[in-house]
Amino acid sequence: MFSQNGLSLDQAPPISVVFRFFLSGSIFGLLAGILTLLFGTDIFNADTSQALILTHTLTLGVMLSFMFGALFQMLPVIAGVKLTAPVKKANLVQYPLVVGVLLLLSAFYTGKAVFFISASMLLGITIIGIAFIMLKNLLALPNHSHSTKGMTIALSSLILLTLFALYLTATLAGLLEGTLYSQVKTAHYSFGLFGWITLLIISISFQVIEMFYVTPAYPAFISKSLPLRLFGLLLLGSIGAFFFAQSWFFVDIVIVGFLLCYALMTLRRLSQRKRPIADATVWFWRTGMMLLVLSASATLTTRFHPIPSLQAINYIFFAGFALSIVFAMFYKIVPFLTWFHLNAQGYFTAPMMHEVIHPKTAMKHLYIHLATLAAFVVSVYFTPIIYLAGSLTLLSFGWMLWQIVHAWKLYVHTQKTGERFEMTIPKAKD
């Protein structure tokens, strides 16, 4: 009939499940800062291995870690998906993911087949495995929201883009001839950027924008059909590319139109919040959405006028968009979970959200983030500034890392020293 578990907060995974992914995501963020300092502005040239290395540090190391952490938390509590043995699953995902990413980065750096093969095996099995488990559980849900439907499509994209990646790495390792290399590469990054990262953010936003900021729901033409249309367009572009060289040109233009619609609508919803207080997370969302608008506009422009500096800036806009949303979610999730778990365990002394991360601390990170983005943009024209951008990236993720460590210490401290009472669930009336 319906899943009791779907309504149960007891299904929330232990806090360590989420925190461990956030921790490794932040550490990969520090690595991204170090790599920026080492590589300089070579990262802006998409044809260099430096660009590949930094891109995968950000997408796999940082974003995938944060997104898996968020999914482990959100799927049971918000979507009603039951993930059994979450700690075991999280470990089985995290360790191979961390090692796999490091191997992949080594593969890009050295070009050695052994690194490509070992990275592909670890990442392929892990990512497809967990995405499949999450997908299977999502599909079994009796009641679907727009958000869970979108997550289902985003996870399908993740599986597809990983399969494409395996073809690419097999070619780079010399196992395949790679006659379709360039078409598969375009399909890989298109599904990665739009089908996975953007679509997951879109799907989550259907739920959290309304929930965290108390806004009207998204209009049906966006929440109901956007995820599927986006996915359909990506399939069309990927398949079309085999028959028609210009297929992505047209598909990208329509995708850009959809993304502009979505981003502008989200900005509008954020201005319609019932809670007028604008904390750092509102500004992170706004920053992210404005960067998505800029990125979509830059994509459109470069399709007609391929200006290299604009392509480099678009790289910054898109990465900035995704990271802004990661930060926005982080500053809600970490304080809430710390308070929520301790409160649910019955601790009188459970720290309040502001004691875990004060709004001013989050606001400072917003300024660091904005400065980082500005430094990256300036460095496209004035290259020495890249060192400032790299240093600010280190500061940004270091800031985040400290917040997780602080929250974890507070959590453990409260468990050790706090007074608690046993909370009983009131009995239903007969």
Next chain:
Amino acid sequence: MSISQFMTNEHRECDTHFATAEQAAANGNWEEAEKAFLTFSNETLTHFKREEDELFPAFETQTGNTQGPTQVMRYEHEQVKGLIGKMAEALEAQDKDAYLSLCESMMILLQQHNMKEEQMLYAMCERLLPPDLKEETLEKMKQVAL
């Protein structure tokens, strides 16, 4: 009006009073904050009572399930009630930081709870309760007072 519409409207009304109280407290207007908070807590507690006294028992009798979602909803009501108490203390002490911090926890907890009710529990009630029982339950819920 259906049960689902009636109860969802109540959620939205509570949100409005909550937001008014939060903004007033942020501006240091404690008198208005207190007034809006009182309306928020009264309406929220009445809403809970409508559910616990009428809707949940109707659902449980119809489905024969007393250990499932309604029990979790009751548990979450207790959590919200606990937070209302803490918020009242912070309001009394005019402790802006504590009040706004509790507001943050309350909003996430409450919205998460509301979404589960709106997307799952109310939808289940609409589907599983016979029409006459739905009407009767709605009428009874409207009569409930604190």
